[in-house]
Amino acid sequence: PKLLITLLPALNIALGWPVQILRPHFKSIPSSNPRHALASPSISSGSSVQIPSGYLEDRNNNAARRTFLTAVASQVDIQERERDRKTVKILKEIAFVGIPALGGVLIDPLMSLIDSACVGQISTLQLAALAPCTSIYQFCFFMFYFLPATTTNLVASNSFEYEGLSEKEVDKREEENQKVVSCAVLLAVVCGCVATSILLKFSDQLLSLAGCSSLSMMLHARRYLCIRSLAFPFVLVATVLQGASLGHQDSLTPLKIFGLAGLFNLIGDVVLTLQFGWGTTGAAVATLASQIFAGTYFVCRSIRKKEKGVGKTAVQLTWKGLPSKELLKSFAKMASSLILRSITAMSAYSLMTKVASTMGSLSLAAHQVTLQVWWLLSLLTEPTVAAAQSLVARDMKSKTWRVSKLVRILYCTTLLTGCSIAIVTGILLSIPWCTSFIVADASVQSILCSVAMPAATSQVACALSYLCDSISVACGEIWYLPLHSTIALLHLIMALQIVKQRSAGLVGVWMASASYFICRLVGHLIFSKQIRRLLFDFESQGFGIEFVDASSKII
Secondary structure, eight states, X not given: OHHHHHTOTTOOOGGGOTXXXXXGGSSOOSOSSHHHHHTOTTOOXXXXXXOOTTTTTOTTOHHHHHHHHHHHHHXXXXXXXXXXXXXXXXXXXXXXXXXXXXXXXXXXXXXXXXXXXXXXXXXXXXXXXXXXXXXXXXXXXXXXXHHHHHHHHXXXXXXXXXXXXXXXXXXXXXXXXXXXXXHHHHHHHHHHHHHHHHHHHTHHHHXXXXXXXXXXXXXXXXXXXXXXXXXXHHHHHHHHHHXXXXXXXXXXXXXXXXXXHHHHHHHXXXXXXXXXXXXXXXXXXXXXXXXXXXXXXXXXXXXXXXXXXXXXXSOOOOOOOSOOHHHHHHHHHHHHHHXXXXXXXXXXHHHHHHHHHTTOHHHHHHHHHHHHHHHHHHGGGHHHHHHXXXXXXXXXXXOGGGHHHHHHHHHHHHXXXXXXXXXXXXXXXXXXXXXXXXXXXXXXXXXXHHTXXXXXXXXXXXXXXXXXXXXXXXXXXXXXXXXXXXXXXXXXXXXXXXXXXXXXXXXXXXXXXXXXXXXXXXXXXXXXXXXXXXXXXXXXXXXXXXXXXXXXXXX
16 A cells, blocks of 8 residues: 555645546546446556455455555545645635724724824823723623633534535534524623613722723713713624624625624714814714624624525534534633733733823823733734634544644744834833823823833733633633733732832833733743643644544554
């Protein structure tokens, strides 16, 4: 069989049918099926293809038939793997999934940045009031991050677009994915309503914890937070449906929907905030309307997928009844690790905002601008993060031989992107002409110049740590995330305490942020056996040669 494989170097055919390559060596082949080709009486011992000995004498020789079929299948599979492992093809897949996903993810922080830019042209005090509101809102959003993350993971690992699946298996997988999406949307509505009720009832207490101290600032912050909280169920539903789309490597649909929502928010902010002078209230109303539009339109589009002929390229949203215990266990397992991770991550941002609030309204306003610019630019690494969560989860089930190279390319791409983002962050914050579009106060612009360097430094470590998070979720290795996040949070608390003791100002706060992300990155490399294996010794662990070894044993 090894000699046979060496004599078939031209077996490089779409769909993997070796008979089309063997056709010139055969006098006649009645079918493209390799089993039919092997049964053809026109194959002779004079052919250039080496036929296993004893095969021509006994057409019913199952051992010889199995030997030949296994050898041919092994050669075709090896060539298909080589095509799948090409760097250009992997980069195309990452771009196809990730670049459209970038637009969808950027919409929410872009809305917050637009709010800050419009409000900052009216009042520095109102701009400072947005900082605690943004921290609280992002805290709640990332607390329920497990909903879209679990949806993406379950849908991607149960894709019905694999080659070779029967029609029955395709229908079965589609039905299971519809149950996953139905359950996720139901949980999103319930969790969103609960979060909205909590934000409305305990708004003053939450704002006080976030660092909103003065009465005048509390008045503006309360209005903004209460109005935006009404859209929270729609936001969670939209992110769940976005996760389902990413699970099927469909990132164009979220891009279109969130792009329209961002356009509506921009128009509403300009009209209500700048022209009508509503301040934080106008910004909150514009954001509320755009987020309700995004969630409603996403639901309507998902329900009508079958009617529009999309068919099996995406999961249709249909009511499948109450979720089963097994499905709830899948969400609960992911939630048990990701909720604590999200809480600790958002606690870090809240602690930074709280420490900045003790430095006066000017420093708090500068922190709000820095945080919004930094947050928006940090999401430019979303193409690799989204591609990792979608493609790695898919390939861990069906194409394990290429996961190692995929992960390495993702890390290299993320590192280059992170360095580029760091340069852009430093330039934007250090040039007063750029920051004047967000805040008009010259004193705030001066503070922004001082924090440009530490904010830029934290971007690189943040990009790599986010990618590690995504790969851990895609591989199902989430057991260490709560411990890892807790250790990083404790490190940040100690760093911020040192900043307060030494009066390091806002520069010290962002230096503590950089050390926090570095701690998270190092923690991933220490705790995650899967990440170390994929980066350094994936091939030596037996992955990627499993099929070849199995074929050799069969032969």
